[in-house]
Amino acid sequence: xxxxxxxxxxxxxxxxxxxxxxxxxxxxxxxxxxxxxxxxxxxxxxxxxxxxxxxxxxxxxxxxxxxxxxxxxxxxxxxxxxxxxxxxxxxxxxxxxxxxxxxxxxxxxxxxxxxxxxxxxxxxxxxxxxxxxxxxxxxxxxxxxxxxxxxxxxxxxxxxxxxxxxxxxxxxxxxxxxxxxxxxxxxxxxxxxxxxxxxxxxxxxxxxxxxxxxxxxxxxxxxxxxxxxxxxxxxxxxxxxxxxxxxxxxxxxxxxxxxxxxxxxxxxxxxxxxxxxxxxxxxxxxxxxxxxxxxxxxxxxxxxxxxxxxxx
Amino acid sequence: xxxxxxxxxxxxxxxxxxxxxxxxxxxxxxxxxxxxxxxxxxxxxxxxxxxxxxxxxxxxxxxxxxxxxxxxxxxxxxxxxxxxxxxxxxxxxxxxxxxxxxxxxxxxxxxxxxxxxxxxxxxxxxxxxxxxxxxxxxxxxxxxxxxxxxxxxxxxxxxxxxxxxxxxxxxxxxxxxxxxxxxxxxxxxxxxxxxxxxxxxxxxxxxxxxxxxxxxxxxxxxxxxxxxxxxxxxxxxxxxxxxx
Numbered sequence: 001x002x003x004x005x006x007x008x009x010x011x012x013x014x015x016x017x018x019x020x021x022x023x024x025x026x027x028x029x030x031x032x033x034x035x036x037x038x039x040x041x042x043x044x045x046x047x048x049x050x051x052x053x054x055x056x057x058x059x060x061x062x063x064x065x066x067x068x069x070x071x072x073x074x075x076x077x078x079x080x081x082x083x084x085x086x087x088x089x090x091x092x093x094x095x096x097x098x099x100x101x102x103x104x105x106x107x108x109x110x111x112x113x114x115x116x117x118x119x120x121x122x123x124x125x126x127x128x129x130x131x132x133x134x135x136x137x138x139x140x141x142x143x144x145x146x147x148x149x150x151x152x153x154x155x156x157x158x159x160x161x162x163x164x165x166x167x168x169x170x171x172x173x174x175x176x177x178x179x180x181x182x183x184x185x186x187x188x189x190x191x192x193x194x195x196x197x198x199x200x201x202x203x204x205x206x207x208x209x210x211x212x213x214x215x216x217x218x219x220x221x222x223x224x225x226x227x228x229x230x231x232x233x234x235x236x237x238x239x240x241x242x243x244x245x246x247x248x249x250x251x252x253x254x255x256x257x258x259x260x261x262x263x264x265x266x267x268x269x270x271x272x273x274x275x276x277x278x279x280x281x282x283x284x285x286x287x288x289x290x291x292x293x294x295x296x297x298x299x300x301x302x303x304x305x306x307x308x309x310x311x312x
Numbered sequence: 313x314x315x316x317x318x319x320x321x322x323x324x325x326x327x328x329x330x331x332x333x334x335x336x337x338x339x340x341x342x343x344x345x346x347x348x349x350x351x352x353x354x355x356x357x358x359x360x361x362x363x364x365x366x367x368x369x370x371x372x373x374x375x376x377x378x379x380x381x382x383x384x385x386x387x388x389x390x391x392x393x394x395x396x397x398x399x400x401x402x403x404x405x406x407x408x409x410x411x412x413x414x415x416x417x418x419x420x421x422x423x424x425x426x427x428x429x430x431x432x433x434x435x436x437x438x439x440x441x442x443x444x445x446x447x448x449x450x451x452x453x454x455x456x457x458x459x460x461x462x463x464x465x466x467x468x469x470x471x472x473x474x475x476x477x478x479x480x481x482x483x484x485x486x487x488x489x490x491x492x493x494x495x496x497x498x499x500x501x502x503x504x505x506x507x508x509x510x511x512x513x514x515x516x517x518x519x520x521x522x523x524x525x526x527x528x529x530x531x532x533x534x535x536x537x538x539x540x541x542x543x544x545x546x547x548x549x550x551x552x553x554x555x556x
Contacts, residue, residue: 178415185412188401195361197387197416197466 004303008255012168015258019164023157031153035225037265038160042218043238044245044257045167049211051243052251053180054204055187056109057117059239060124061215066233067100068093068216069223070131073143076224086149087159090220097216098209105208109201112190121236128234142230149224156225163221167214171254174210183207187252244283247290250299259298313372314339314502315360315391315470320369322355322526329355330366331526337470342496342503344517344534346510348546351523353506354396357472360504361393362386374469388418392468394459396475396506402448406439406458409447413465429465436495437461453484457491464495471495473505477512485512492516514538522546 022034047061072093076086108119132140174180182203185193194200223229241264249260264283271279294300315337322330330352337343345353358364360371362383370379378386392413400409410433414426421429434440437457442450447458456476463471473492477485489512496503507513513520514534522530522537524546530537537543 181408181412181415184404185401188403189399191363191383192395192399192401193412194383195363195387195393196412196462197384197418198412199382199384201382 004255004299004306007302008253011255011258016161016165016168020161023154023161028153031157033269035153035157035160037262038157038164039218039222040241040245040265041257041261042160042164042167043215043242044249044261045164045171046211046214046218047239047242048171048246048251048257049174049214050204050207052246052253052256053174053183053187054207056112056204056208057243058120058208058211059117059236059243060120060122061211061242062234062236062238063104063120063124063127064097064101064212064215065219065222065238066124066127066131066231067097068219069229069233070137070143070219071096071216072220072223073145073229074137076145076148077143080148085155086224087155087221090159090217090224093220093223094213094215094217097219098213101209101212102205105205109204109208121239124234124236124239128231131234132231138230140231142228142232145224145227145229149227151225151227153225156221159221159224160218163214163217168254170210170214171257175254179203179206184252240283244287247297248286250297251295253297253299255302256297256299263298313337314374315504316372317356317360318370318372320356320359320371321367322352322359322364323367328526330359332369333523333526333528335521335528337502337504339502340500342505342516342518344513344520345504345506345523346508346513346520346537347523350525351546352526353523354474355526356523357393357474357504357506360386361391361472384416387416387466387468390466390469391472392463392466392470393472394456394463394474394476396478398452398455398459400447400450400455400458400462403446405444405446406450406461407434407443409458409462410434410465413462414467417466419467429467432498433461433464436464436498437491452479453488456480456488460492460495464499467499468501470502470504473503473507475506475508477507477509485509489516 019034019038022030043065047058050056051058068090072089075089075092104123108116108123111119131137137143182198185196185198186200186203190200219233245261245264246257247260248263249258250256267282268279290297313336317333317335320330320333321328333356347353355364359366362381365380370377373389373391378389407430410430414421414429434443437460439454439457439461442454450458460476477488480488495501505513505516517534520532520534520537521528522543529542529546530540
């Protein structure tokens with residue numbers, strides 16, 4: 001009989017294959033449709049590393065998405081080269097985001113619960129304001145990239161797909177590693193984890209840096225794709241979008257972000273044309289329901305269902 | 313001496329939770345610590361295990377100064393503890409809870425060694441039949457045993473037991489004491505045990521230290537301590553002085 005682990009493996013492989021096939025057989029518009037989904041998916045996996053695994057709710061994760069995007073745009077504008085693909089710069093964007101996570105995380109990860117959430121939100125807003133005042137980064141206008149790169153959905157899709165593949169491999173590695181075990185222990189009881197020999201400060205920081213790395217790369221790719229980077233990249237909506245997708249699916253799991261992001265995307269897509277803001281209301285309500293009644297998300301429901309089936 | 317704490321002072325704002333406390337423990341000993349509520353017993357454990365940094369004083373463990381070191385380092389050096397309020401990792405299984413200790417004890421171990429260790433501890437703490445249940449499904453005596461099991465998985469030299477017997481029935485207490493003695497001899501432990509249940513602590517301890525208001529007021533064998541006037545005063549209050 002099929003169990004949750006098999007279901008996870010099948011879904012992940014199935015999705016990776018389908019999303020790759022679309023690149024070859026899909027129309028331009030279908031590729032563009034899936035591209036935004038891939039972006040949301042990676043971001044959901046990204047925030048899952050820090051929030052899903054350690055329980056530290058990051059309301060400002062978009063800061064790393066923005067830093068990645070700005071770094072990439074800055075490099076494209078200032079390093080005038082046609083010999084390398086601009087997507088290489090998005091990798092550097094990820095590294096710079098990871099470096100900032102190190103700086104931000106060291107003090108902020110000492111806070112817990114709501115204080116951590118508020119601090120991350122504040123940091124993200126602060127960085128947004130700082131960036132909009134730096135003229136080398138285009139101020140509040142941002143950095144247009146149309147002179148340097150052209151709108152190319154196919155290349156962006158490939159870059160995004162490869163990033164998704166890396167992110168999923170990373171998620172699977174973490175969940176099977178001693179590192180992942182330590183993170184789970186931190187989520188369950190940080191003091192007990194510390195007394196059991198886990199270097200909780202280091203583990204939390206490592207999780208934060210890894211999640212920032214992924215978010216930074218995605219930010220860079222998106223910047224290239226939309227040939228424009230602005231302070232919109234730091235918007236709290238983006239952080240919330242990642243959080244809701246992850247929590248909807250099931251935080252701390254491998255299947256969760258996949259289910260959650262797809263569901264979020266489908267709901268948003270169906271509503272956005274006729275009611276541009278209705279999905280926000282719906283997701284607000286869904287978020288409250290999840291937090292109150294199904295903290296394990298949809299994967300939790302599936303898990304329970306499997307247990308009932310086994311008992312019969 | 314395996315552990316020597318000298319002149320430990322720990323303040324919380326204006327309250328002095330520990331006031332110049334000296335405690336030393338010999339290898340292979342069971343040291344009991346008793347005292348009324350709020351006398352500083354748990355604070356003392358928190359200082360030893362690194363959860364709190366003492367304001368003054370030093371803690372020497374096996375010849376090394378561990379004062380103010382972080383908890384995970386102290387755990388790896390060989391001091392394990394349980395918590396007064398049980399705090400196993402609730403959604404992990406019993407086996408996973410124990411595995412955490414084995415994984416993070418800082419000792420390089422093969423997976424076959426870890427499997428044997430975990431099975432041995434499960435058997436010792438009589439949790440083998442519950443190994444694959446999530447910790448939150450256990451009842452209180454089982455959770456308390458799991459706390460001990462998890463600490464044992466670190467393969468410590470020194471085990472700090474913080475009111476592991478609280479809430480147990482007399483029969484369960486006797487059983488738990490046997491289990492602690494067995495664990496001690498099988499794993500070569502030195503133990504400090506904080507407990508309110510007099511009958512139990514008098515029975516198991518080689519030596520007893522009494523805390524009151526953050527001060528060590530008595531020290532000696534169980535019978536010496538039980539007849540100490542200061543100890544009786546701390547627990548029952550002073551007799552009323554008559555006018556003659």
